[in-house]
Amino acid sequence: MLKIGLTGGIGSGKSIVGKAFEMMGIPIYVADVEAKRLMASDFGVRDLLISRFGRQVYDSNFNLNRKLLAEIVFHDETSLKDINAIVHPAVREDFSRWCEQFVEKPYVIQESAIIFDSGLYKSFDKIITVTAEEELRIGRVVKRDAASREQIIERMKNQLPESVRLERADFVIYNNADLILPQIIQIDKQIRSLIKK
Numbered sequence: 001m002l003k004i005g006l007t008g009g010i011g012s013g014k015s016i017v018g019k020a021f022e023m024m025g026i027p028i029y030v031a032d033v034e035a036k037r038l039m040a041s042d043f044g045v046r047d048l049l050i051s052r053f054g055r056q057v058y059d060s061n062f063n064l065n066r067k068l069l070a071e072i073v074f075h076d077e078t079s080l081k082d083i084n085a086i087v088h089p090a091v092r093e094d095f096s097r098w099c100e101q102f103v104e105k106p107y108v109i110q111e112s113a114i115i116f117d118s119g120l121y122k123s124f125d126k127i128i129t130v131t132a133e134e135e136l137r138i139g140r141v142v143k144r145d146a147a148s149r150e151q152i153i154e155r156m157k158n159q160l161p162e163s164v165r166l167e168r169a170d171f172v173i174y175n176n177a178d179l180i181l182p183q184i185i186q187i188d189k190q191i192r193s194l195i196k197k
C-alpha cells in the first residue's frame with residue numbers, strides 16, 4: 001500500500017480533490033482535521049500542551065481554548081513552533097496507525113497544506129500538488145470563508161511559494177478552468193501502475 005501526500009496552497013482545491021479520490025474508494029486522512037481532534041482529545045498531546053502553555057489552555061471540561069492558544073501564538077512566534085513540535089509527531093503516529101486498517105488498498109492519501117514545510121514529504125511515496133491561479137484561489141476563499149481579500153493574501157504570505165509546491169510534486173492537478181476528474185483518473189492510473197512494477 002502506497003502513501004500519497006496531497007497538498008496545495010490555500011483555496012487550491014485540495015479538499016475537493018481529496019473528496020473525489022474518496023469517492024473512488026481511496027481512504028483519505030485530512031491532517032488538519034485530525035490534528036484538531038488530537039489537540040482536543042489525545043491525552044498525550046493534552047499533557048504536553050498543558051506543560052508548555054499552562055492548565056488554562058483547556059477549560060474545566062478539558063475543552064481546548066482555541067482562542068487563548070491563538071492569542072498566545074499571535075504574541076509569541078516561538079509558541080507556534082512549540083505547538084507544531086507537539087502536534088506534528090502525534091499526527092505522524094496517528095496516521096501510521098490509521099494506515100494499518102487499509103493494507104488491502106492500493107494506496108491511501110494524506111491531505112495536508114504543510115507537507116513540504118513540515119518535512120513530512122519524505123515519508124510519502126508520491127506527492128500530488130493541486131494548483132490554481134492566485135486570483136481564482138483568492139476569490140474562492142473569499143466566497144467560502146466570507147473573509148476579506150487582504151486576510152486571504154496575508155494567509156497566502158505565510159505559506160510556501162507556489163513554485164516550491166509545484167517543483168517538488170510528482171503529480172500536479174490544475175484546478176483553473178480545467179476539469180479535475182480526468183486528471184484525477186489519470187493520476188490514479190499512474191499510481192496503480194507503480195504498484196504493479
Ligand code: ATP
Binds near residue numbers: 008010011016140175
Ligand atoms: P484550504 O487550504 O483553504 O482548506 P483547499 O485547498 O482545501 O483550501 P477547497 O476548500 O477544496 O480548497 O476549495 C476552496 C473553495 O473553492 C471551496 O469553496 C471550493 O468549493 C471552491 N472550488 C474549488 N475548486 C473549484 C472549482 N474548480 N470551481 C469552482 N469552485 C471551486
